[in-house]
Amino acid sequence: MMRQWQVLQACFRLCNMLWARRCTTLAISPATKSKEELLVVVGGGAAGVYGAIHAKTVAPHLSVVVIEKGKPLSKVKVSGGGRCNVTNGHCVDNMILAENYPRGHKELRGSFFNTHGPVDTMSWFVSQGVELKVEDDGRVFPVSNSSSSIIDCLMSEVKERGVSVQTRKTVTAVSILSSGKFLLEVQQHTSVHAEHVEADYLLIASGSSRQGYTLASQLGHSVVDPVPSLFTFKIEDLRLRELSGVTFPKVKVRLKLDSVQRNIPQLTQVGPMLVTHWGLSGPVVLRLSAWGARFLFSSGYKGKLFVDFIPDLHVESLKSVLSHHKLQYAKQKVLNSCPPEFGITKRFWSYVLERQGLSGDILWASISNSSLMSIGSLLKDCVFEVTGKGQFKDEFVTAGGVPLSEIMLNTMESKICSRLFFAGEILNVDGVTGGFNFQNAWSGGFIAGTTIGGLALGSYLGSK
Numbered sequence: 001m002m003r004q005w006q007v008l009q010a011c012f013r014l015c016n017m018l019w020a021r022r023c024t025t026l027a028i029s030p031a032t033k034s035k036e037e038l039l040v041v042v043g044g045g046a047a048g049v050y051g052a053i054h055a056k057t058v059a060p061h062l063s064v065v066v067i068e069k070g071k072p073l074s075k076v077k078v079s080g081g082g083r084c085n086v087t088n089g090h091c092v093d094n095m096i097l098a099e100n101y102p103r104g105h106k107e108l109r110g111s112f113f114n115t116h117g118p119v120d121t122m123s124w125f126v127s128q129g130v131e132l133k134v135e136d137d138g139r140v141f142p143v144s145n146s147s148s149s150i151i152d153c154l155m156s157e158v159k160e161r162g163v164s165v166q167t168r169k170t171v172t173a174v175s176i177l178s179s180g181k182f183l184l185e186v187q188q189h190t191s192v193h194a195e196h197v198e199a200d201y202l203l204i205a206s207g208s209s210r211q212g213y214t215l216a217s218q219l220g221h222s223v224v225d226p227v228p229s230l231f232t233f234k235i236e237d238l239r240l241r242e243l244s245g246v247t248f249p250k251v252k253v254r255l256k257l258d259s260v261q262r263n264i265p266q267l268t269q270v271g272p273m274l275v276t277h278w279g280l281s282g283p284v285v286l287r288l289s290a291w292g293a294r295f296l297f298s299s300g301y302k303g304k305l306f307v308d309f310i311p312d313l314h315v316e317s318l319k320s321v322l323s324h325h326k327l328q329y330a331k332q333k334v335l336n337s338c339p340p341e342f343g344i345t346k347r348f349w350s351y352v353l354e355r356q357g358l359s360g361d362i363l364w365a366s367i368s369n370s371s372l373m374s375i376g377s378l379l380k381d382c383v384f385e386v387t388g389k390g391q392f393k394d395e396f397v398t399a400g401g402v403p404l405s406e407i408m409l410n411t412m413e414s415k416i417c418s419r420l421f422f423a424g425e426i427l428n429v430d431g432v433t434g435g436f437n438f439q440n441a442w443s444g445g446f447i448a449g450t451t452i453g454g455l456a457l458g459s460y461l462g463s464k
């Protein structure tokens, strides 16, 4: 009797589960009919939304549901200081474009950007009515200078194409059913009960969220440990702090870390630098932070930064400029007369003199030749102690994620699990600042979306 009761109870539980699953499938996608296929996109960021739109463009009959735990496109909103640096317009050659990805520079040289590169992305947004402009440094922004133009464009396309975006829901687990479909567990924020959804295709575009990495692992993928990239350097130097706001249009910087014994060319960079109230920033520092992201992480963000403030002048020429200046301006105070060839500000010149222990009030004539040589060395090879990682408010990205070796980059399909796709920051790809990170999201989203659309169309036509 007891045994029969237990069996009956188990049947009830099973029926309830099946009923719940049927109900929630309907809740996730009201339009799904038994023969219609369903694509679930995990994550409503740039990669997920762009992928969903393109899947639906290729296969309008396909049901496409984007599940987003927060608000869709929230990073797009804050990106580029609220202006959204959509892509980079200076890299027409895909080989050069790929060099802007510390993780991915080898793999992305091939089909990835050929299929959908910056020009394709720009054309798509322009075709949707978003006016874009390319700034001198190659960064592409909407003419409106507002990320809302990008968000409005994507969301109106989502609506037009009939993509369903379900917010405040988190995909918490995934498994594969014997039918080959994906069974997703979806947690609604307002409910204690989880929904279950069966999907024919799965696109994981969950950015750098831990849950996304867990989903990838549950489907057999490995995950390269995530570490931060694109940050500024903290430098403990009170005198440097007084220079906060000073910019250098062109410096050459070299990062030396105890954990790195070999020569890594990318740990030397040339470009503009900015002094902040906590240390150093600007494109050159951000590029170093990206290329050195893993090494800096393992060094506890401690190391030495060697800065050449006058990279276009050889050290010997620089020293001879100083010697000539001493002769020519012997009667002038050093602080008031910096050699114009150096192109540096008076504030920075004062910092250099102070670091050398020289008073700005002394006359050029009184400076010893050895002091002159030291000034020369300081300008060419100035050492700063990096004591930590700062923040860069305009952009931040994670290095690490699903390795590209586990993905077919011409389709973005997993090599481990068929009908599973990845796009965007969840992959072990990250770019330097300048629009390259969004480009990874657009390209990956496009390739995954159009591939899924193609598969769905094939199976739809085959079933007719």
Ligand SMILES: Cc1cc2nc3c(=O)[nH]c(=O)nc-3n(C[C@H](O)[C@H](O)[C@H](O)COP(=O)(O)OP(=O)(O)OC[C@H]3O[C@@H](n4cnc5c(N)ncnc54)[C@H](O)[C@@H]3O)c2cc1C
Binding pocket: 042, 043, 044, 045, 046, 047, 048, 067, 068, 069, 070, 071, 072, 073, 074, 075, 076, 078, 079, 080, 081, 084, 085, 086, 087, 169, 170, 171, 172, 205, 206, 207, 208, 209, 211, 212, 393, 394, 395, 396, 397, 423, 424, 425, 426, 434, 435, 436, 437, 438, 439, 441
């Ligand atoms: C402040 C800031 C500014 C930036 N500015 C720029 C810029 O100007 N140009 C540029 O190229 N790059 C910029 N970046 C980087 C760029 O935003 C990212 O590279 C890009 O957003 C990655 O897109 P994605 O779709 O892969 O991931 P995301 O944009 O992170 O989207 C992933 C989405 O998935 C959701 N999600 C995660 N897990 C789950 C789950 N389990 N269930 C449901 N939903 C889930 C998240 O809530 C998120 O909305 C910036 C980044 C930051 C932080």
